Amino acid sequence: MNQPMLFLLLLLAIGFIAKNQSIMFAVGLLIVMRIIGLDEKVFSTVQSKGINWGVTIITIAVLAPIATGEIGFKELFDALKTPYAWIALASGMFVALIAKNGLTLLANDPHITTALVLGTVIAVSLFKGVAVGPLIGAGIAYMAMKVFEFFQ
Template structure:
């Protein structure tokens, strides 16, 4: 009656409900509806191909919204750069972006690693109230860790 993907999604929905994670509930709910509507074949491959870029774009819009609204301006930027914490944040932002760049390569090239990363993200989101930006930066961190592991083995 129920296929393996539907059962897996229902399990994830249960975890989302227990953890009260609205983002995961919505994501799983949308996927279940698409699957049950029978449009999953083309839609899922399209989402897989474009979804990360959409997500990054939406997060970028959210981060830039205070600039667009005028809540943050050049004066704020200049003031912030006087703080050592701002320089730490600047360097951290650069590091994360550079690490995540390699994560894209890993997500595209290694499906079994992607499965583990997605599971790790789901667990962090559902059990620890994490945020689902994890697969991309997680892949970047995994890529970096794998390269370090290769250097020492």
């Protein structure tokens, strides 16, 4: 039993205790891939492209109501008549800009990924968070680091 497998088993236990199916599924899949020997071939690809795949899947889920006709131009224009829609619009833009800096941070400081992943796992497994955190977390960390550097 090596360190990565022990770490994965610990995460699986945390997911089980917290009854978090996303963590249990993700960790279980990684364990199976390691056991059957796919880790050498698959992990580097998932690590390098997985965030982009995840963002694409989330984007598809968000756009699906447009594709089904559930949301159309009428709903869009009706929504933009409310202050909450303008708040949501500004928030979406702000988060996308934060995430852009997160990608920069993850590319330039990969060791930061460890802390971000741990924070995401804790939030998902213990506080019922959603695992979109690493990219946004990296963006927030990037902003906080820039503020910290400014005051040093």
